[in-house]
Amino acid sequence: MSDTLSALDAFNTRPRDEVERDLLACCACRAFAAEVAGRRPYRELGALLDAADAAVRELEWPGVLEALGAHPRIGERPDATGTEAAWSRQEQSGVDEASRAALAEGNRAYEERFGHVYLVCATGLSGAELLARLTSRLRNDEESERDVVRAELAAITRLRLAKLIREGR
Numbered sequence: 001m002s003d004t005l006s007a008l009d010a011f012n013t014r015p016r017d018e019v020e021r022d023l024l025a026c027c028a029c030r031a032f033a034a035e036v037a038g039r040r041p042y043r044e045l046g047a048l049l050d051a052a053d054a055a056v057r058e059l060e061w062p063g064v065l066e067a068l069g070a071h072p073r074i075g076e077r078p079d080a081t082g083t084e085a086a087w088s089r090q091e092q093s094g095v096d097e098a099s100r101a102a103l104a105e106g107n108r109a110y111e112e113r114f115g116h117v118y119l120v121c122a123t124g125l126s127g128a129e130l131l132a133r134l135t136s137r138l139r140n141d142e143e144s145e146r147d148v149v150r151a152e153l154a155a156i157t158r159l160r161l162a163k164l165i166r167e168g169r
Helices: 003-013 016-026 030-038 045-057 061-068 083-091 097-114 127-137 142-166
Strands: none
Touching: 003 045, 003 142, 016 030, 016 142, 030 045, 030 061, 045 142, 061 142, 097 127
């Protein structure tokens, strides 16, 4: 049996409260964690990732805002400890010092416009790329931006959930 299947079996059989706690590190929304945990067992990693993607995209806006509350601003280093904070630091590793001031200014403009933190799947993106996306998204209307936020949250969640399983939690 592969390591992934073994880890998936463990995910499927662990107590629901433990699984939900780990899922909250992937997407900090209680409705998301309950939905994904409640759909167990998953026969393959792809099915789990697809279920998580669907659960994020089906969240009511207050659930999305709950999840956003756990995300640091792009360009800021999370002060917290734990899995989610470590993953955030890793995901934002492409942000250089030169980009931090511009991102801080862009974050302020974004939060003023939309009322919540700017969320982007930062994995593999440089500070300049993150800033370009932020600048572009400032032109979105609120409904379009909510669609983009859900898609970005789903992408982040998918990456984190795959890590969770690979790490054998």
